[in-house]
Amino acid sequence: MKFNNESPIYLQLSHVLALDIVNGKYKIGDRLPSVRELSVIFKVNPNTVQKALGELENLNLIYTERTNGKFVTKDKKVIDDFLEGLAKEKTKLYVSDMKSLGFNKKEIVKMIERDE
Amino acid sequence: MKFNNESPIYLQLSHVLALDIVNGKYKIGDRLPSVRELSVIFKVNPNTVQKALGELENLNLIYTERTNGKFVTKDKKVIDDFLEGLAKEKTKLYVSDMKSLGFNKKEIVKMIERDE
């Protein structure tokens, strides 16, 4: 795993793990790898993993059982809402950016269809 | 003008000024307000204005006439290319983000049409 310099490692890591949850790599109720394991997998300090997981815990995507591990929430709704919120937020931001560049929705949709 | 804490002020400022150029508030060949004027207008340190203008100069959107001021490029193509590049970049990033969330293009377009 390679991290870039544009945002803190811990945020990039929490983002990766959030996607893993959204995409079902870690399923509802699954135990995540331990802090130490993740720190080895991603080659970062355990403290950095803690901070990343703290973000996910703030979002209620995971919860902690002390001495036992960290688990994906059992509440499917939390995951679905997170996904939906993220998608809407990204869309809103993108559309408003494009509008401030002078594009209207029709043009925006055209650009997306052309992309790649 | 209010700046947030998510990215450096100088980048937010250069972004605002770039939009002002793209949208024709400052037209081809126009002289920009002086660093000091901008620093007053935006209530930021003159050093921050300098850095922001440096960004625009790197993009060739503006050029400096020493002792005379800073001017919007006279080359329309530079502005058009900048606009197009920005739009494509934002679109690419947005689409790839949405795909990693599990959406396909059809769904993306639908979300955009629904937005707001």
Next chain:
Amino acid sequence: MKFNNESPIYLQLSHVLALDIVNGKYKIGDRLPSVRELSVIFKVNPNTVQKALGELENLNLIYTERTNGKFVTKDKKVIDDFLEGLAKEKTKLYVSDMKSLGFNKKEIVKMIERDE
């Protein structure tokens, strides 16, 4: 029985059992359920039950007859003193917390009367 993550399970458990004694669910001289039974009832590790009962034994609320089980003290005074001590301690802590928040006794009493 659900335990939270704010304090160790063994303390939460000893607290619950202490209340059971104070409130007469387990009466003077009663035999408590065995460690194994309690561990099943509360769905915790037997070690955790042991530790919880150890707390109660330190407080002299229970005593052990080896090979026979653990019993609620036969000394009513111990239970009464425990109850009184607990109540005073909680009150002292609460009042001092509220004072450090700027409330005086009159206001504290008013808040209590309003509670719920």
Next chain:
Amino acid sequence: MKFNNESPIYLQLSHVLALDIVNGKYKIGDRLPSVRELSVIFKVNPNTVQKALGELENLNLIYTERTNGKFVTKDKKVIDDFLEGLAKEKTKLYVSDMKSLGFNKKEIVKMIERDE
């Protein structure tokens, strides 16, 4: 400043600072001492101060101006609500604890009036 072992230092520290805000030692809009200064004052590692201040920021009691410092919120309501919420929470917890010990409100009030 002395910290005890019952809860993490960073929480004790954030608690102390929250009280300082509630009690007006740091007033609305005031700049707090820098992270480094606090770390010297309280003889803890700057990282620990960061974590403590992070708690206060989560509560919106303070906000950060990058490169400039951390400031008490300018929103009096946030502080008032925090104070009220804290007081209500403590009261609720205290009363429910006392009730589970078998005391009724009248007895609780009597204990408070007798306290100290």
Next chain:
DNA sequence: GTGGTCTAGACCACA
């Protein structure tokens, strides 16, 4: 073995 805390200390961008 699990998560959590803390320190010492380095390094960074920004204003």
Next chain:
DNA sequence: GTGGTCTAGACCACA
């Protein structure tokens, strides 16, 4: 000077 991040590594309670 300001806040923020990160590492290395120690230490802790708990189950």
